[in-house]
Amino acid sequence: xxxxxxxxxxxxxxxxxxxxxxxxxxxxxxxxxxxxxxxxxxxxxxxxxxxxxxxxxxxxxxxxxxxxxxxxxxxxxxxxxxxxxxxxxxxxxxxxxxxxxxxxxxxxxxxxxxxxxxxxxxxxxxxxxxxxxxxxxxxxxxxxxxxxxxxxxxxxxxxxxxxxxxxxxxxxxxxxxxxxxxxxxxxxxxxxxxxxxxxxxxxxxxxxxxxxxxxxxxxxxxxxxxxxxxxxxxxxxxxxxxxxxxxxxxxxxxxxxxxxxxxxxxxxxxxxxxxxxxxxxxxxxxxxxxxxxxxxxxxxxxxxxxxxxxxxxxxxxxxxxxxxxxxxxxxxxxxxxxxxxxxxxxxxxxxxxxxxxxxxxxxxxxxxxxxxxxxxxxxxxxxxxxxxxxxxxxxxxxxxxxxxxxxxxxxxxxxxxxxxxxxxxxxxxxxxxxxxxxxxxxxxxxxxxxxxxxxxxxxx
Amino acid sequence: xxxxxxxxxxxxxxxxxxxxxxxxxxxxxxxxxxxxxxxxxxxxxxxxxxxxxxxxxxxxxxxxxxxxxxxxxxxxxxxxxxxxxxxxxxxxxxxxxxxxxxxxxxxxxxxxxxxxxxxxxxxxxxxxxxxxxxxxxxxxxxxxxxxxxxxxxxxxxxxxxxxxxxxxxxxxxxxxxxxxxxxxxxxxxxxxxxxxxxxxxxxxxxxxxxxxxxxxxxxxxxxxxxxxxxxxxxxxxxxxxxxxxxxxxxxxxxxxxxxxxxxxxxxxxxxxxxxxxxxxxxxxxxxxxxxxxxxxxxxxxxxxxxxxxxxxxxxxxxxxxxxxxxxxxxxxxxxxxxxxxxxxxxxxxxxxxxxxxxxxxxxxxxxxxxxxxxxxxxxxxxxxxxxxxxxxxxxxxxxxxxxxxxxxxxxxxxxxxxxxxxxxxxxxxxx
Numbered sequence: 034x035x036x037x038x039x040x041x042x043x044x045x046x047x048x049x050x051x052x053x054x055x056x057x058x059x060x061x062x063x064x065x066x067x068x069x070x071x072x073x074x075x076x077x078x079x080x081x082x083x084x085x086x087x088x089x090x091x092x093x094x095x096x097x098x099x100x101x102x103x104x105x106x107x108x109x110x111x112x113x114x115x116x117x118x119x120x121x122x123x124x125x126x127x128x129x130x131x132x133x134x135x136x137x138x139x140x141x142x143x144x145x146x147x148x149x150x151x152x153x154x155x156x157x158x159x160x161x162x163x164x165x166x167x168x169x170x171x172x173x174x175x176x177x178x179x180x181x182x183x184x185x186x187x188x189x190x191x192x193x194x195x196x197x198x199x200x201x202x203x204x205x206x207x208x209x210x211x212x213x214x215x216x217x218x219x220x221x222x223x224x225x226x227x228x229x230x231x232x233x234x235x236x237x238x239x240x241x242x243x244x245x246x247x248x249x250x251x252x253x254x255x256x257x258x259x260x261x262x263x264x265x266x267x268x269x270x271x272x273x274x275x276x277x278x279x280x281x282x283x284x285x286x287x288x289x290x291x292x293x294x295x296x297x298x299x300x301x302x303x304x305x306x307x308x309x310x311x312x313x314x315x316x317x318x319x320x321x322x323x324x325x326x327x328x329x330x331x332x333x334x335x336x337x338x339x340x341x342x343x344x345x346x347x348x349x350x351x352x353x354x355x356x357x358x359x360x361x362x363x364x365x366x367x368x369x370x371x372x373x374x375x376x377x378x379x380x381x382x383x384x385x386x387x388x389x390x391x392x393x394x395x396x397x398x399x400x401x402x403x404x405x406x407x408x409x410x411x412x413x414x415x416x417x418x419x420x421x422x423x424x425x426x427x428x429x430x431x432x433x434x435x436x437x438x439x440x441x442x443x444x445x446x447x448x449x450x451x452x453x454x455x456x457x458x459x460x461x462x463x464x465x466x467x468x469x470x471x472x473x474x475x476x477x478x479x480x481x482x483x484x485x486x487x488x489x490x491x492x493x
Numbered sequence: 494x495x496x497x498x499x500x501x502x503x504x505x506x507x508x509x510x511x512x513x514x515x516x517x518x519x520x521x522x523x524x525x526x527x528x529x530x531x532x533x534x535x536x537x538x539x540x541x542x543x544x545x546x547x548x549x550x551x552x553x554x555x556x557x558x559x560x561x562x563x564x565x566x567x568x569x570x571x572x573x574x575x576x577x578x579x580x581x582x583x584x585x586x587x588x589x590x591x592x593x594x595x596x597x598x599x600x601x602x603x604x605x606x607x608x609x610x611x612x613x614x615x616x617x618x619x620x621x622x623x624x625x626x627x628x629x630x631x632x633x634x635x636x637x638x639x640x641x642x643x644x645x646x647x648x649x650x651x652x653x654x655x656x657x658x659x660x661x662x663x664x665x666x667x668x669x670x671x672x673x674x675x676x677x678x679x680x681x682x683x684x685x686x687x688x689x690x691x692x693x694x695x696x697x698x699x700x701x702x703x704x705x706x707x708x709x710x711x712x713x714x715x716x717x718x719x720x721x722x723x724x725x726x727x728x729x730x731x732x733x734x735x736x737x738x739x740x741x742x743x744x745x746x747x748x749x750x751x752x753x754x755x756x757x758x759x760x761x762x763x764x765x766x767x768x769x770x771x772x773x774x775x776x777x778x779x780x781x782x783x784x785x786x787x788x789x790x791x792x793x794x795x796x797x798x799x800x801x802x803x804x805x806x807x808x809x810x811x812x813x814x815x816x817x818x819x820x821x822x823x824x825x826x827x828x829x830x831x832x833x834x835x836x837x838x839x840x841x842x843x844x845x846x847x848x849x850x851x852x853x854x855x856x857x858x859x860x861x862x863x864x865x866x867x868x869x870x871x872x873x874x875x876x877x878x879x880x881x882x883x884x885x886x887x888x889x890x891x892x893x894x895x896x897x898x899x900x901x902x903x904x905x906x907x908x909x910x911x912x913x914x915x916x917x918x919x920x921x922x923x924x
Contacts, residue, residue: 065741065744065745066744066745066746068581068583068585068744068810069553069580069581069583070740070744070806071555072552072553072554072555072576072577072579072580072581073554073555073556073557073576074555074556074557074572074573074576075556075557075558076557076558076559077557077558077559078559079559089532089533089534089535090533090534090535091534091535092534092535092536092537093536093537093538093539094536094537094538094539094540095539096539096540096541096559096560096561097541097560097562109537110537113535113536113537114535116535117532117534117535120532120610120614121531121532123531123532148575148576148579149579152579152580152581156581170745170746170747171745171746171747173741173745207745207747207855207856210857214749214856214857214859215747215749215855215856215857216855216856216857217747217855217856257859260714260861260883260885260919260921261714261921287528287529287630288630290528290529291528291529291628291629291630291631291665291675292529292628292630292665292667292672293672294670294672297670373538373540375526375534375536409852409853410852410853411852412850414674414675414850414865415630415665415672415673415674415675416665416672416673416674416880418674418850418863418865418880418881419850420850420851420852420862420863421852422851422852422853424852424855439857439859440852440854440855440857440859440861441861441885442851442852442861442862442863442883442885444850444862444863444881444883445881446881472631489881489883491851491861491862491883491884491885491921
């Protein structure tokens with residue numbers, strides 16, 4: 034656990050200042066068709082300081098974490114802040130004061146999980162796949178642990194000590210199509226917590242393995258989507274991607290200030306009245322959110338951000354500086370991934386709230402369209418235009434599922450698509466497997482219900 | 494760094510490693526940041542790194558830390574040996590044999606912080622004055638200095654002292670409530686002699702963003718030609734390596750080209766190289782993570798597959814030769830014989846693509862995604878900017894249909910890429 038070399042420097046703070054010590058540990062085992070191509074551990078940590086003066090920041094970091102290195106980075110950050118203040122001359126007043134109580138550890142760091150747990154689980158799961166899935170051309174099993182511990186001391190606001198482990202197992206399966214091509218599907222499993230909280234007995238994942246295999250066998254016989262606009266049902270697994278990529282990024286205040294299409298739409302309709310969207314801080318539906326954030330890396334106590342209420346865009350997500358610009362209260366969205374990263378405005382648990390429809394009824398309501406089931410990656414644009422890969426989908430003909438579809442892509446303009454949403458399911462799903470890649474990596478979670486809407490698909 | 498690397502190697506041997514390698518690095522980054530046209534931050538990062546690899550009874554362990562003190566190195570060594578003991582034997586695992594050890598000097602004279610700031614400020618002022626509709630959403634102007642040593646138990650020792658600047662921005666155009674798609678352009682630099690606005694495609698892409706404020710949708714569906722600009726390298730060239738030439742698809746056996754070495758795989762107009770030693774590539778790789786001295790090599794020459802992009806492990810695993818370097822981002826495509834203007838004239842109906850927003854395709858090479866920052870070409874002329882326009886094609890198939898490769902080449906300090914015209918691409922609008 035991180036020792037506190039930070040608090041004693043508080044007397045040296047002259048301007049608004051953050052001191053953060055951090056350690057990220059990563060363990061990884063990769064079995065590529067049975068070959069162990071990765072068996073690795075990585076630990077990166079250190080200390081950083083950020084100082085605000087006159088409208089700009091100075092930042093410095095060092096890999097060494099000791100009383101001396103804390104003093105050194107504090108001085109270097111101060112020097113950088115002075116350089117910027119002298120040369121840029123923004124002449125801004127200090128940031129508005131924030132108050133908050135120190136947030137202590139809720140989950141406690143321990144020793145690194147023994148690598149043999151990751152290795153044994155991967156090998157046993159791989160053996161299970163070999164036994165059960167006879168028509169694969171290749172398979173990959175990845176056991177992955179990412180633990181993040183942060184100790185934060187701020188000149189004003191809330192100090193915090195934060196620890197967050199995430200354990201995932203990723204299974205890729207590949208099969209050959211009748212025409213000699215290869216198709217692939219991925220199933221991520223796990224979530225926020227220690228490896229042994231999720232992965233003790235591979236047979237507990239047998240149903241998921243069987244389902245993935247059945248989906249892949251359907252996809253190898255799949256056809257190409259018909260390019261163009263279609264009435265589609267988005268499985269709950271896609272709602273998270275929609276919430277994060279298509280909408281979430283456009284309402285991050287730094288992107289709003291950069292000219293995002295959301296800027297002029299505050300307090301205006303951007304979606305059908307059925308749509309409500311929240312960036313949860315730490316609690317969702319009376320349970321801990323998948324990625325709980327209690328205090329952000331600017332010492333701001335984290336609160337939920339109600340982004341869309343009954344189709345109206347109500348808020349942006351902020352750091353302290355953008356909140357001052359817009360005259361609102363920051364709600365804890367400034368987060369940094371590594372010890373040498375500065376906090377950026379980031380999403381936490383971004384979620385489209387569920388509706389009242391049943392997924393089966395939604396599928397039955399579509400005469401000619403597609404059921405989009407799995408996505409792999411996505412990108413968004415300042416214009417609100419977005420793109421997701423669609424790794425698994427099915428035709429819907431006469432309200433019934435038809436043939437599977439090969440890889441395709443869905444795209445649209447977020448606010449246009451949201452206005453076409455006319456059904457939302459009452460069941461939901463969270464996606465906790467991904468990283469957001471806005472300048473720095475960041476762990477995020479997102480989710481929502483199934484949606485019926487109009488979607489532009491790539492295809493042939 | 495050599496002292497630390499050799500200490501770690503010795504410690505790994507004493508701890509029972511049959512073979513071992515170590516890469517130790519110490520570096521500094523100074524980085525100016527801009528958001529929404531304004532300076533926001535100056536960052537100074539002091540970074541260390543130590544990567545260890547142990548082979549014991551054919552089993553591998555790797556450990557990475559960012560500390561270089563003796564206590565941390567000793568712990569990392571013990572951890573790495575313990576990891577290897579838990580691994581699975583694989584005779585394909587190895588380290589590079591002893592060849593000629595070398596020290597490389599890639600320094601550019603240290604950081605001129607005042608000039609770096611001045612160039613960044615000048616860039617912002619030029620954009621403000623000459624392209625007032627442009628919003629610089631984010632910009633970094635940085636200097637990087639690293640001292641890195643690789644050593645292994647076969648006696649290989651390489652060192653490089655590497656310095657380079659990097660500058661660029663992510664930007665879009667705004668006018669009232671209208672916003673163009675964002676785009677970006679970053680360059681590696683050995684010096685700050687030229688204004689940042691005049692580097693490579695920077696000015697052209699900014700101007701094109703302004704022209705994109707009033708886009709229109711591509712009407713219907715059309716199978717035709719696209720011109721892929723050097724700014725859109727990820728859509729074709731890096732995807733090609735990921736899908737067909739790199740370690741994973743080759744070890745998995747899913748690469749469509751796994752048995753195609755020395756056979757024609759794409760149109761003969763195409764020659765692709767990985768060229769970290771090209772004089773216009775700044776700060777390029779000098780030795781590989783496996784411990785080999787880097788050399789430029791042809792992936793594809795005149796349409797014929799000449800090499801896969803394989804590491805030592807993947808080469809041993811597949812029986813194919815190892816690649817000459819691991820710097821796949823230093824892509825060089827040899828120029829063709831067609832002037833860009835003539836290439837555009839030859840397109841009756843198609844699009845010019847500056848950026849592609851799409852997922853990495855599966856092993857089949859089927860790609861679909863949104864053509865961003867792109868323009869319609871009609872009757873041989875570039876016309877309106879496009880929005881909500883998708884392109885779909887199969888990577889292998891479309892690279893058989895190369896209409897032309899431009900004489901002009903863009904260099905951004907990482908890559909040397911021409912414009913390439915391809916036929917047989919499905920272009921569809923959202924209407």
